[in-house]
Amino acid sequence: MAKRTMRGESAIIGVGETTYYKRGRSPDAEFKLVVEAILKASADAGIDPREIDGFASYSNDRNDPSRIAAALDIKDLRFSNMEWGGGGGGGSAACAHAAAAVATGLADTVVVFRGLAQGQFGRFGQGAQVPHVRGDQAYTAPYGLMSPAQSFAMRVHRLFDDHGITQDTLKACSLASYHHAQNNPRAVMYGRPLSPEDYDASRWIVEPFHLFDCCQENDGGAAMIFVSADRAKDFAKTPVYFLGGAVGSGNRAGSSSHNATDYATSNFKTVAPRMYDMAEVKPEEVDVAQVYENFTGGVVMSIIEHGLTSYEEANDFITFENLTAPNGKMPINTSGGNLAECYMHGLELNIEAVRQVRGESCNQVPDVNVSLVASGPMVTPVSDMIVGSEAVL
Amino acid sequence: MANPGRYYLGEGMPAPAPAIDGLDTEYWEGLKQHKLFVQHCHTCDRPQFGPEWVCHICHSFDLGWREVEGNGRIFSWERVWHPVHPALQDSCPYLVVLVELPNHENVRMVGNLLGDPMQPVEIGAEVRPVFEDHDGDDPYTLVHWELVG
Numbered sequence: 001m002a003k004r005t006m007r008g009e010s011a012i013i014g015v016g017e018t019t020y021y022k023r024g025r026s027p028d029a030e031f032k033l034v035v036e037a038i039l040k041a042s043a044d045a046g047i048d049p050r051e052i053d054g055f056a057s058y059s060n061d062r063n064d065p066s067r068i069a070a071a072l073d074i075k076d077l078r079f080s081n082m083e084w085g086g087g088g089g090g091g092s093a094a095c096a097h098a099a100a101a102v103a104t105g106l107a108d109t110v111v112v113f114r115g116l117a118q119g120q121f122g123r124f125g126q127g128a129q130v131p132h133v134r135g136d137q138a139y140t141a142p143y144g145l146m147s148p149a150q151s152f153a154m155r156v157h158r159l160f161d162d163h164g165i166t167q168d169t170l171k172a173c174s175l176a177s178y179h180h181a182q183n184n185p186r187a188v189m190y191g192r193p194l195s196p197e198d199y200d201a202s203r204w205i206v207e208p209f210h211l212f213d214c215c216q217e218n219d220g221g222a223a224m225i226f227v228s229a230d231r232a233k234d235f236a237k238t239p240v241y242f243l244g245g246a247v248g249s250g251n252r253a254g255s256s257s258h259n260a261t262d263y264a265t266s267n268f269k270t271v272a273p274r275m276y277d278m279a280e281v282k283p284e285e286v287d288v289a290q291v292y293e294n295f296t297g298g299v300v301m302s303i304i305e306h307g308l309t310s311y312e313e314a315n316d317f318i319t320f321e322n323l324t325a326p327n328g329k330m331p332i333n334t335s336g337g338n339l340a341e342c343y344m345h346g347l348e349l350n351i352e353a354v355r356q357v358r359g360e361s362c363n364q365v366p367d368v369n370v371s372l373v374a375s376g377p378m379v380t381p382v383s384d385m386i387v388g389s390e391a392v393l
Numbered sequence: 394m395a396n397p398g399r400y401y402l403g404e405g406m407p408a409p410a411p412a413i414d415g416l417d418t419e420y421w422e423g424l425k426q427h428k429l430f431v432q433h434c435h436t437c438d439r440p441q442f443g444p445e446w447v448c449h450i451c452h453s454f455d456l457g458w459r460e461v462e463g464n465g466r467i468f469s470w471e472r473v474w475h476p477v478h479p480a481l482q483d484s485c486p487y488l489v490v491l492v493e494l495p496n497h498e499n500v501r502m503v504g505n506l507l508g509d510p511m512q513p514v515e516i517g518a519e520v521r522p523v524f525e526d527h528d529g530d531d532p533y534t535l536v537h538w539e540l541v542g
Contacts, residue, residue, distance in 0.1 A: 127478035130407055132531075138409035138417070139443055140503045142535055144402050145489050146477050153471035154491050161469070161516045204474040204486075256443030258491050259501050263469070 005278050006096070008393045009103035011232035011239035014045025014225040015351040020188050020342035024119035026219035033221030034063045034115035035071055041111065041223040046236030052225070054079025054107030056097045058090025059345055063115050079107035083247070083383070087148070088292050088338070088346035089267075089376030093383035095350055096245030098226040108231075113223040114347040123217055124148060136256040149214055149295060152378045153206045156297030158264035160208070163311040167208055169318040170296035171199050173332070174212045174339060176323035177293060181336025184362040188218060189340035213296040215338040222347040224354065240357040243370075243388045244279025246271045249380035266301035266377030271384060276307075279386040281370055283307030286386070288331050288356045288365040289372040290349035293338045298377030303332070306374060306384070325363035334363040346375050350385070357389050400525060401505045401537055402487060405480035408533055417444045419458040424534035427524040431497055433459040442500035463522035465492040465538060468501055470514040486510045492520055492538050507539045 017040065018033050026033060042049040053076050055065035065080040079101045083090030091114070098110035118124075127146030128137075145151065159165055178194035181187035194212055202211040232239035249267040253260045262269065276282065283306060291299045291306075300318055303309055308330050309317035317329070325331040335341040335352040342348050353371040355361045369389045376382045398404060411418040423430040432444040436453035440461075447454055468491045476482050488506040493499040506514065507523055520538040527533050 125477065127481075128407065129478065132410040133407040134410050135412050135416075136443065137407075138412075138421075141407045142402075142409050142533075143489055143503055143505050143537075144406070144473055144478075144481055144484065144487055145503055146407075149475075150471065150473060150477070150489065154469035154489070157471060158469040158516070204472070206474060207472040252449065255445075255449075257502055259442060263491075 006099050006103050006245065007243050007278055007280060008241050009229050010099040010226050010242045011229055012224050012242065012354050012387065013227055013232060013235040013237060013239055014041040014047065015223070015354050016040025016044050017186065017222040017344065017348065017351060018220050020186055020344065021219040022188060023123065023217040023219060026117045026119060030115045030117035030120050031063050031067070033117060033219070034113055035068060037115070037221035037223040038068065038072070038111055038113060041225050044237060045225050047109065047225065050075055052109050052111050053077060054098065054101050054110035056081040056094040056101070056110060056112045057114055058083040058094045059086055059088065059114070061114055062121065063113070079110055085379060085381050087294065087376045087379035089379040089382040091292070091346040091350055091375035091383065092245055092373050092385040093247040093375070093381065095224065095242065095385050096247060096383065099242040099245060102226050102228045108227065110226045111223050112226065112347070113221065114345045115221040116345060117219045118217055119219065125217055139257040149206050149209055152295050152298060153209055154258070155264050155378055156208050159297065159301060162264055163314070165300060165311070165314050169300045169314060170208065170213050171196065172318050172320045172323055173293060173296040173299040174199055175320045177333045177337040177339035179320070179324055180334050180363045181340030184336050184341055187336040187341040188216060189336060208297065209295050212339070215294050216343045218343040220342050220344050222344045222351060224351060238358055239390070240354045240387050241390065241393055243281060243386045243392070244275045245383065245385035246275035246278065247381050247383040249382060253380040266298050266305050267380055267382045268302055268305035268374060268377065268384065271382055272306045275384045275386060281386055285370050286330070286372045287368040287370050288325070288334060289374065290334070290337065290353050291332045291374045292346045292349060292376050293333065294377065299332070302374040302377045306372065325365045331363070331365050334361050334365065349373050349375070353387055357387055400527065401507060403480040403482065403484045406478065408527065408531060410531070416446060420444065421533060423458065423460065424524065424536055425532065427534070428460050429463045429522055429536055430458040431461050431494070431500055433457055440497045440500050442502065461494060461497050463494070464496055465494055465520045465522065467514065467516055467518045467520060468493040469516060470506065472510065488514060490514070490520070490538055502536070505537045507537050
């Protein structure tokens with residue numbers, strides 16, 4: 001039986017985003033942000049947005065594809081898809097679903113989108129102010145374990161203890177994102193550089209996370225358009241091909257009260273090998289990586305679990321010099337990422353991966369053919385993808 | 394410093410309540426009697442935590458609850474500095490620990506580590522449960538941990 005794969009069967013032809021805002025600062029409604037991002041991605045591709053016939057999103061995005069289809073007078077809605085799970089773990093999953101839909105004929109032109117307007121809908125980083133908690137939350141919230149940062153900090157201490165990995169690796173990830181944002185006018189942290197001294201002096205949120213180990217919360221919209229490979233060259237921009245994607249998590253990752261079988265993990269140990277296998281790419285062939293920073297400890301785990309370094313070499317490898325474009329050994333988060341471009345729930349990372357292959361990044365790595373995204377470490381499910389140039393097909 | 398009130402954390406935290414579907418009523422009732430229960434499968438004789446309607450090992454639905462002695466070991470920890478809830482305004486910093494029960498297949502529970510919130514915390518340190526009763530209209534009991542010895 002032939003290998004089942006989506007390698008090279010689809011391509012991204014357009015990307016777009018709105019202005020990125022600090023949390024709660026968007027003057028526009030969340031739905032308007034999403035529509036604007038889709039229109040910008042359509043303009044980037046040179047396609048009539050009425051041709052879009054499918055939608056994929058994640059993290060319980062509130063902007064119903066049927067409403068978008070009505071608003072944009074879309075002729076024929078054929079695909080309306082949501083990846084389960086909170087956080088940004090579904091970003092690359094939504095891309096994989098779009099790739100699957102256009103590769104198999106469920107739809108022809110699928111947009112992946114995410115919109116956030118926290119002024120309208122509330123924040124992620126606050127504990128729920130409710131009188132009672134039940135179910136999973138009852139085992140954590142009464143003990144003051146309520147926020148995403150608090151939910152993941154203990155994984156990182158366990159990583160430190162198991163493998164001798166140090167705080168300096170977290171710092172390197174933070175500094176790399178802020179450094180890259182200084183060349184990106186779209187970035188919310190553009191013009192706000194971060195020095196090593198600033199990082200060290202910043203307050204703890206929850207040990208081992210300083211303030212600058214934590215993602216922003218932002219408002220904005222982002223969108224990407226997928227078509228099948230046979231149509232990929234019919235549009236305005238050089239197509240970027242979807243090589244491989246995977247979704248999931250390890251044994252009992254979703255068990256309550258922190259009872260995942262493997263605890264100190266980004267949840268990519270089982271997912272990354274499947275993605276590499278589909279993409280027919282080896283870790284050493286990755287030219288640039290966008291690694292979702294909810295918290296920098298998850299970035300360190302993701303880099304290791306994607307084979308970009310090892311537990312043994314992580315302290316020496318995960319340095320500011322190695323993580324920064326253009327000459328680092330493995331530049332990451334070259335737009336500034338969730339920490340410093342925008343917490344667009346990671347979809348800005350998928351867009352940046354495309355820009356790196358096109359040669360359009362604000363922090364361009366030379367000669368990118370293989371571009372990796374790891375979405376949402378430590379949540380379940382997580383997802384990842386590799387996109388690439390025609391040269392690697 | 395942590396507030397010197399009646400409880401480890403400030404008053405007004407969300408109160409735990411049994412799941413609507415009845416999955417963990419015995420657990421919360423047990424804590425009120427200062428008994429720590431872990432779900433137990435009558436078919437394969439293995440513990441399970443957090444609770445679920447089916448045993449993840451043998452897929453039996455014949456599950457109950459068994460009191461455990463609570464000898465624990467710190468599996469991981471965090472010191473929280475930023476209050477994410479109004480009730481925590483005067484409680485930071487505070488310590489959250491993930492405790493495993495080596496006598497019960499290392500099932501894990503989240504709690505607070507009593508004592509100086511600035512104490513160094515060592516993964517692997519032995520701890521024992523301490524019950525904290527909360528009164529009011531809907532009384533409940535939390536299980537915290539303290540170092541042994």
